[in-house]
Amino acid sequence: MKSIACTLLILACAPVMAAQPMADHSTEAVNATATAQATGTVRKIDHDRGTLVLAHDPVPSLGWPAMVMPFKASAEQRAAVAVGDAVAFEFDPEGMATLLHIEKR
Numbered sequence: 001m002k003s004i005a006c007t008l009l010i011l012a013c014a015p016v017m018a019a020q021p022m023a024d025h026s027t028e029a030v031n032a033t034a035t036a037q038a039t040g041t042v043r044k045i046d047h048d049r050g051t052l053v054l055a056h057d058p059v060p061s062l063g064w065p066a067m068v069m070p071f072k073a074s075a076e077q078r079a080a081v082a083v084g085d086a087v088a089f090e091f092d093p094e095g096m097a098t099l100l101h102i103e104k105r
C-alpha cells in the first residue's frame with residue numbers, strides 16, 4: 001500500500017512541476033521559507049481584523065519600498081505596542097504579511 005501511495009503522489013505532482021521551469025520552482029521554494037526584518041512606526045491597531053498597520057521603512061531583502069500596510073498580528077502582539085511606537089519586527093512576507101516578532105525600538 002505504501003508504495004502505491006507514493007507513486008500516486010509522484011504522478012499528481014509531476015504535471016505541476018513539468019509546467020514550470022526548474023529555476024522558478026526552486027525560487028518559490030526559497031521564498032516560501034524566508035522571513036524578513038524591518039523597522040517602522042505603528043499607525044493603527046485593528047483588533048477586528050487582527051492586524052497592525054505599520055508604516056515600514058524599505059525592506060531591501062524583499063525589494064520593498066517604504067509603505068503603510070497591514071500585517072497580521074496576534075492579540076499578544078497587538079497588545080504589546082501603541083499607535084506612534086517606533087518598532088522593529090520580523091515577518092513572513094508570503095500571502096498576507098504575518099508578524100513573527102515585534103518590539104519597540
Ligand SMILES: [Cu+2]
Nearest residue numbers: 056064067069
Ligand atoms: Cu509594505
